[in-house]
Amino acid sequence: MRRSDINPKVFIGHASEDKERLLRAFATKLRQEAGVDAWVDEWEIYPGDSLVQKIFEEGLKDAEAVIIVLSEHSVDKPWVREELDASIIKKVEDLTTLIPVVIDDCEVPESLRSTVWQRIENLEEYGTKFDRIVAAIYGHRGDKLELGPPEYSQTAVDTLPGLTSVDTLVLKLSCRKVIAGFDYFIQTHDVWEQVDAVGVPLVEFNDCLEVLHGRGYIRTDDETLGSADESPLSYTIQIRGFEEYARAFVENY
Numbered sequence: 001m002r003r004s005d006i007n008p009k010v011f012i013g014h015a016s017e018d019k020e021r022l023l024r025a026f027a028t029k030l031r032q033e034a035g036v037d038a039w040v041d042e043w044e045i046y047p048g049d050s051l052v053q054k055i056f057e058e059g060l061k062d063a064e065a066v067i068i069v070l071s072e073h074s075v076d077k078p079w080v081r082e083e084l085d086a087s088i089i090k091k092v093e094d095l096t097t098l099i100p101v102v103i104d105d106c107e108v109p110e111s112l113r114s115t116v117w118q119r120i121e122n123l124e125e126y127g128t129k130f131d132r133i134v135a136a137i138y139g140h141r142g143d144k145l146e147l148g149p150p151e152y153s154q155t156a157v158d159t160l161p162g163l164t165s166v167d168t169l170v171l172k173l174s175c176r177k178v179i180a181g182f183d184y185f186i187q188t189h190d191v192w193e194q195v196d197a198v199g200v201p202l203v204e205f206n207d208c209l210e211v212l213h214g215r216g217y218i219r220t221d222d223e224t225l226g227s228a229d230e231s232p233l234s235y236t237i238q239i240r241g242f243e244e245y246a247r248a249f250v251e252n253y
Helices: 016-034 051-059 078-092 127-138 165-181 188-197 202-214 239-249
Strands: 009-013 037-039 065-070 097-102 185-187 234-237
Touching: 009 016, 009 078, 016 037, 016 065, 016 127, 065 078, 065 127, 097 127, 165 185, 165 188, 165 202, 165 234, 165 239, 185 188, 188 202
Parallel strands: 009 037, 009 065, 065 097
Antiparallel strands: 185 234
């Protein structure tokens, strides 16, 4: 795959309704802060231009990455669908990186369900999410901290009965969120970011959630539970799970 560290060109597919919500500020941030040559239709297309030529021959043709902004407005737009189809063909041909960015609670197209996407919940503040998108554009997979002993080996008990060390880590981090926030409701991405930092693959993380759900330690009604490449948006720590954690890891519990 072609990859350049000098102003990579990125095409951004979106619905017009999302320009004010995210697109303009996001694309400007890409250009000014990350040195990314973000291609946005309103900056490139003028009266009298051919839409087909501009989008497919200039916008998509030489793009090193394609960002598709998925929202309640864009998922059914014919133009976005055509841009997505063209992007997928280029991805299959290993010519570009396809980065779905989800900003609403909308149905992700079937063709993208095997691609890891980036969700942005807060359209006003998304610094960490922005950094991950930029890293994907530049193809940077490094910049991780040196791995020391696994976080879950720092206590006398490494694994809980019937769980793997990674299952235990996910439960442990989840219960720490409960203690920190006094809330049994967990946003999945908060735990996933910590697990991802120690090199656990997404598919293994999702397996852990399914195991913990099956043992009654967590509860989620999200239909994505059991998917290899898609995590539930949230889950709830059950009393049984918290007590299992606390007996092993909380002193004098």
